[in-house]
């Protein structure tokens with residue numbers, strides 16, 4: 096295994112976009128009285144993959160869901176601090192949360208296609224954005240499915256129900272859906288948690304491909320996966336950001352003893 | 364070597380495996396099934412024989428002549444310490460006997476025979492007639508005796524002819540004459556209005572009067588035609604002899620259908636059986652609902668159930684969507700929900716009262732004042748009708764739909780809602796495009812339950828528009844085709860009428876069971892339709908949990 100070497104190579108990629116495309120500033124988050132994120136500072140570079148790792152319940156998903164304000168719909172939540180995308184606060188009163196979510200695609204741990212056809216699943220973000228032109232929708236569907244490496248498998252059954260796909264295919268369908276409306280950022284919350292190694296491999300390849308155009312945030316429990324695909328890694332523990340650095344540094348020379356324990360599997 | 368611990372291979376005791384509970388549950392299920400099937404078999408076994416042609420016996424008595432009829436029961440009775448056997452005979456011929464059943468003591472019986480020429484007639488005004496034919500009278504007093512070889516052919520032909528003429532008469536009287544009468548009536552009303560200002564309206568008055576004249580001439584023509592037709596009908600009669608020896612005459616036009624019950628072979632009987640069932644389903648009732656069929660009641664039940672569903676489904680879904688998706692949880696939504704759920708516990712007659720006060724008097728009365736003022740004081744919507752009945756039942760079944768819809772919405776997984784929102788959909792878009800379609804099967808379940816409850820409900824209908832005998836159907840070929848203000852008939856009420864209001868419950872009983880069977884099958888068919896739709900929707904929209 097020399098995935099460290101791979102990621103070291105990737106680390107040599109010159110960052111092609113702004114290094115702080117997404118910026119989390121002194122961010123705290125509360126579910127009711129329960130504070131789950133404590134003063135998080137984090138920067139996510141454009142067109143790179145940033146992995147968020149940490150033990151279960153440390154607040155990775157919460158942070159992810161704060162970026163596209165999906166936590167808004169949960170009652171009794173509250174935040175302090177700020178998250179900026181391209182220097183624009185997502186919590187600004189002038190921000191239209193629907194267009195924010197169109198700029199930020201999301202893939203969930205459990206694949207959650209709609210009970211609709213494959214085609215309708217992919218073009219859903221366009222439909223809700225009011226796009227109706229058939230040719231445009233067709234194009235987007237094909238482009239997204241190709242980008243999600245699913246086109247060849249489903250091109251003959253675009254109008255079959257999405258639930259007929261395998262679980263791995265469904266997850267790639269969800270990725271296709273997340274990129275259909277050309278977002279700038281894609282949030283992936285443990286996208287491979289329910290998948291076999293082959294599907295996982297396919298999705299990882301896909302992420303590396305997507306990196307060229309999108310800014311990706313990947314929550315994962317699979318450290319090897321983080322090491323394989325991410326450029327930067329942020330380690331969280333109990334709602335606090337412990338350490339964020341290039342993936343190589345996190346895995347080879349972590350600064351914090353907690354990080355050290357975690358990446359070497361001695362955590363607990 | 365592996366040494367199993369003690370008890371390693373011991374089977375779990377039956378109790379520990381929950382076996383008694385499994386048995387108990389299974390017993391419960393079986394009991395319910397037996398009840399359902401038993402009920403159905405009971406209803407069918409009481410209903411269907413009524414359609415099967417029974418032989419008609421001629422009972423000759425020692426002292427008082429003879430009787431003809433169907434022997435429906437043989438029973439024993441103690442009188443003064445002596446056991447005696449009796450026959451219960453359905454004798455029909457109400458005009459002769461004044462009652463439907465006669466009880467004959469076996470000792471009085473001389474002989475029982477089944478004469479081949481025993482004739483059964485279903486007459487339009489006298490119910491069932493049993494007799495032996497003697498002769499036909501044709502036009503000009505020409506008689507065809509029963510031993511004439513052409514007798515049967517003539518008989519059949521005449522029955523058909525008079526039936527055709529009967530329809531012609533109806534057409535003239537209800538169709539053309541009815542239409543003319545309506546016009547005449549309208550013009551007369553207009554003339555009365557115009558007459559208040561005779562000088563100014565002189566021109567119009569003249570016009571209308573002229574039109575009236577023309578209408579009157581046409582009216583006379585049709586009236587004459589109807590009279591002629593009636594006279595022709597009167598020429599044809601059947602002479603027959605009843606068991607007592609009396610000779611009677613039956614106008615041909617009064618015969619709905621006839622057959623010779625003692626002559627029929629099995630397949631002919633089966634044929635009559637099917638015809639009887641068809642008549643029951645397709646004809647209107649006669650003789651105070653004791654004869655004929657129940658078509659208007661089936662139709663009324665169907666139309667009412669459809670209208671009710673059309674009202675309750677959208678209303679219930681709207682209420683549930685608001686309560687579940689939009690209303691902020693709090694005192695208000697809890698009160699609203701409790702209020703709606705508690706509607707389910709209100710006795711149905713109360714809904715009848717609500718419907719009468721709120722729909723009929725308030726809404727209907729207002730509608731009449733606004734749009735049908737010229738017909739007042741005769742109410743149009745201000746009296747019970749199929750619309751108000753449907754709305755009343757819709758109100759009654761509302762909680763069923765609301766509860767089912769809320770549950771269906773609740774069952775749509777959060778993950779799918781979040782997926783939709785993460786795609787940039789607004790709450791309304793998520794609701795319309797993902798959540799509602801996924802909840803449709805559950806909503807249909809609610810509708811099925813509502814229909815099952817609503818279709819069989821009688822009590823509230825009695826206050827808001829159901830009648831024993833409706834002159835016309837709520838949907839027909841006369842514009843505007845759907846007549847929401849009309850009174851209607853309903854199978855449930857028909858049953859109540861047969862069971863509780865009929866002069867002779869014994870004679871009504873088979874009809875009653877036939878009605879029950881029809882209602883059960885009708886509700887079953889409606890439910891089947893909805894279940895089938897739901898299955899299709901499930902295939903298309905159901906969300907699979909992962």
Ligand SMILES: Nc1ncnc2c1ncn2[C@@H]1O[C@H](COP(=O)(O)OP(=O)(O)OP(=O)(O)O)[C@@H](O)[C@H]1O
Pocket residue numbers: 126129131150151152153154155156157158169
């Ligand atoms: N809807 C909620 N209401 C209340 N508390 C919540 C809610 N969602 C999450 N939490 C709490 O917030 C904390 C962080 O949860 P979060 O889902 O962000 O963790 P995570 O890092 O994603 O964990 P995992 O790796 O298991 O997915 C946990 O303690 C959790 O119990």
Ligand SMILES: [Mg+2]
Pocket residue numbers: 155156157284
């Ligand atoms: Mg999580």
